[in-house]
Amino acid sequence: MNRTRLKQKIKKTISSLIVYALFCFICVVSYNYFKELNTEHFYTLVADIKRTDGLKVGGFVRLSGVDVGTISSMKLMPDFSVKVFMQIDNEYKIPDDSSVAIYTDGLFGDKYVAVLPGGSLDFMMNGDEFEFAQDSVNITEMIELGVEQFQKNMEANKKCSSSLTEKK
Secondary structure (H helix, E strand, O other), X not given: OHHXXXXXXXXXXXXXXXXXXXXXXXXXXXXXXXXXXXXXXXXXXXXXXXXXXXXXXXXXXXXXXXEEEEEEEEEEOOOOOEEEEEEEEOOOOOEOOOEEEEEEOOXXXXXXXXXXXXXXXXXXXXXXXXXXXXXXXXXXXXXXXXXXXXXHHHHHHHHHHHHHHHHO
């Protein structure tokens, strides 16, 4: 009796392992199939940007205000610049003399990559890199600079008004 039970347990174990292996095989094949299916509709473009404040993976890439792709990854380089990799929908062709800039959606919204189209009749291909990329503008620094300039102007106005009142 024990021998029969042992054989049944071994058969169940082997059957379970076969089912599990088959399941894993189907998962791997499905993953690779859908991965290839997903990337066939996009091509990758790259931009080398010095400052990417607030830019995020998954952020939008826009051309003339239209979403044409997303930021797929960003990599910090040894010179501290950032390589920004963008997935662009195959539907959109970008002239090869185009450039990119980082803009903010509204005053305090999310950052996105704006493609500034060139006039070339040749288009960028998968893996191409933009020749020119404008860095992100830090809004906090801009506000601090404006406040500093305002304070300087106020001091200059005080000096000017005090010299005018002394002359009278």
